[in-house]
Amino acid sequence: MKNLITLILIILFGGFILPPMTVEKSNQQDLWQVPAEYKNLENPYADMKDEDQIGRITFSKYCKSCHGKKGIGDGTAAKLLETPVADFTSGIFKDQTDGSIYYKVYTGRNEMPGFQKIILEEEDLWLLVNYIKSL
Amino acid sequence: MKYFKILLFVFSMSASTVLSQETKKDSIPEKPARPAFESSYLINNPSNVLFARKTLEIQIKHRFGLINSGENDLAGIWAPSNIRLGVSYAVGDRWTLGFGTTKFDRLQDFSLKIALFRQTRSNKVPISASYFGNFTIDARKKEDLKFDQDRFSFFHQIIFSKRFSSNFSLMLAPSISHYNVVESDMNNDLFAIVFGGRCKISPQSAILLEYNQPFASSTEEITSDYGPKPGFSIGMEFSTSGHAFQLFITNYNALVPQKDMMFNQNDFFQGDFLIGFNITRAYRF
Numbered sequence: 001m002k003n004l005i006t007l008i009l010i011i012l013f014g015g016f017i018l019p020p021m022t023v024e025k026s027n028q029q030d031l032w033q034v035p036a037e038y039k040n041l042e043n044p045y046a047d048m049k050d051e052d053q054i055g056r057i058t059f060s061k062y063c064k065s066c067h068g069k070k071g072i073g074d075g076t077a078a079k080l081l082e083t084p085v086a087d088f089t090s091g092i093f094k095d096q097t098d099g100s101i102y103y104k105v106y107t108g109r110n111e112m113p114g115f116q117k118i119i120l121e122e123e124d125l126w127l128l129v130n131y132i133k134s135l
Numbered sequence: 136m137k138y139f140k141i142l143l144f145v146f147s148m149s150a151s152t153v154l155s156q157e158t159k160k161d162s163i164p165e166k167p168a169r170p171a172f173e174s175s176y177l178i179n180n181p182s183n184v185l186f187a188r189k190t191l192e193i194q195i196k197h198r199f200g201l202i203n204s205g206e207n208d209l210a211g212i213w214a215p216s217n218i219r220l221g222v223s224y225a226v227g228d229r230w231t232l233g234f235g236t237t238k239f240d241r242l243q244d245f246s247l248k249i250a251l252f253r254q255t256r257s258n259k260v261p262i263s264a265s266y267f268g269n270f271t272i273d274a275r276k277k278e279d280l281k282f283d284q285d286r287f288s289f290f291h292q293i294i295f296s297k298r299f300s301s302n303f304s305l306m307l308a309p310s311i312s313h314y315n316v317v318e319s320d321m322n323n324d325l326f327a328i329v330f331g332g333r334c335k336i337s338p339q340s341a342i343l344l345e346y347n348q349p350f351a352s353s354t355e356e357i358t359s360d361y362g363p364k365p366g367f368s369i370g371m372e373f374s375t376s377g378h379a380f381q382l383f384i385t386n387y388n389a390l391v392p393q394k395d396m397m398f399n400q401n402d403f404f405q406g407d408f409l410i411g412f413n414i415t416r417a418y419r420f
Contacts (some may be wrong), residue, residue: 052301053338054169060338062376117419118376120187121169 032109034100041099045126054124055131062115063132071135083111088135101129168254171263171296171304174379174415175223175231175248177331178345178368179387179395180308183265183296185250186225189420194221194235198388198411201401211409219390223248233269237390241274244391254298267292267308271391285316290393292329302335312393325363326350327396333372341372343381349396366395367403370411381413 050056059071066081068074071088078085086093105125108114119125172182175192186192200206200214208214221235223246233246246269254263273286280286292310299305308329317323331345347366370383386401386408401407 052169054301057301057338061374065375123166 032104034103038099038103039097041097041102043098043102043126043129045123045130046098048127048130050127050130055127055129055134058119058124058128059131062118063128066112071132081111088132094133098126098129098133101132102126105129165255165257165259168256168263168298169301171254171298171306172333173341173372173374174381174413176381176413176415177306177333178343178370178381178383178385178411178413179366179390180306180329180331180345180347180392181246181248181267181292181294182306182331183250183263183294185229185231185248185265186417187419188225188228190225191418191420192223192225193416193418194219194223194233195414196221196390196411197413198385198390199409201407201409202384203406203408217388217390235391239389240394242271242391242394243274244269244271246270251293254296262295262297264296265294267294269392271393280316287315288391288393289313290391292392304333306331310392310396312396314393314397317397321397322352325393325397329366339374341374343370343372343383344368345385347387347396349399351397363397363399364402364407366399367408368411377417379413379415383411384408385411 059067063071064075065077066073066075066085067088068078068085073085073087075085088094102125104112105119105128106114106116115125119128170184172184175182175184175186176194176196196219198217200208200211200216202210204211204214206214217237217239219235219237221233221244223231223233225231229250231248233244233248235244235246236242237244246267248268249266251264251266252260254260267290269290271288271290273280273288275286290310290312292308294306294308296304296306306329308331310327310329312325312327314323327347327349329345329347331343333341333343335341345366345368349363349365351362364386366385366387368383368385368387370381370385373380373382386403387395387399388401388409388411389395389399401409
């Protein structure tokens with residue numbers, strides 16, 4: 001009888017305690033390794049004035065839904081993702097080279113799509129990099 | 136001799152000075168301008184846009200009933216509507232094949248679009264031109280048509296467009312429509328011109344406008360009241376990374392261009408217009 005009561009108590013205890021112990025989503029991204037050739041890649045459009053706002057238009061069309069209007073990772077689709085969405089205004093992000101950002105947009109990773117088949121113009125991709133860095 | 140040596144020295148220096156002015160942009164070869172329109176259709180008419188090779192585009196077009204039909208049908212939304220489901224595939228960067236099936240008259244259209252020349256960013260080539268053509272089969276029951284050839288119609292169009300800025304583009308497209316079989320007081324062929332434009336109001340939305348003027352004439356010795364009415368459409372376009380949504384009012388409801396141009400009797404400015412929408416989705420492989 002004593003053993004039965006003990007067993008029931010253990011089951012009840014486990015039933016109340018274990019479910020709330022869900023895995024919390026980390027607010028930090030896993031480190032994204034960028035090949036050296038991209039890390040050191042020079043941005044040929046770094047000083048270009050984007051008069052046609054190609055960077056802004058491209059960001060609005062492809063990035064805003066997840067990264068948010070201001071790039072802080074609060075887009076409407078961000079809530080649906082398991083992976084934390086990068087904050088483009090953070091110091092850690094801005095310390096990256098232009099080539100690193102170019103690589104990440106180009107290839108993508110996990111829930112972040114790669115845009116190599118979507119943004120076909122290299123210039124448009126660099127202008128997007130410029131715009132992201134300006135946020 | 137002394138002056139000659141000085142002149143020679145000055146010329147040799149100026150040559151190197153000219154070379155040093157060459158910038159990275161000067162050495163970049165001439166590039167095509169960015170697309171003038173977001174999707175392969177403006178509203179009813181094809182645009183000059185061709186997608187990159189291996190792009191599959193799905194097209195859904197819907198036209199509700201006339202707003203002024205007089206029936207209790209929620210401005211034509213509950214009225215009989217016309218629908219076209221279509222697909223196009225970019226075989227190359229400059230040519231696309233397409234197929235569509237339309238509810239009214241069970242029209243099956245096979246199309247080809249080719250980029251003839253493209254506007255460049257420097258404006259050295261100031262406009263783009265594409266050819267669009269289709270061959271359409273009326274797939275209704277045999278009882279409705281006497282001969283197999285009666286089912287066929289053809290459409291040929293050259294689409295000229297210009298992207299003036301990232302926010303503003305215009306299009307002009309003359310066309311020839313041909314029906315193998317028409318009423319006795321009609322010509323089998325009809326010439327028309329489409330004029331259209333897009334004006335962006337935000338990075339992802341734009342106002343669209345399209346006007347189609349047919350030039351129909353009766354056959355000789357027969358007078359006719361026949362005369363297709365011009366087409367007029369105005370609406371909005373919303374684009375995302377892969378989709379373009381267009382919502383508009385128009386007086387065209389045939390969904391196959393030659394049928395609209397040859398037979399439309401809806402007069403927009405007499406209140407004969409309807410609500411319609413187009414959805415396109417591009418898949419890039």
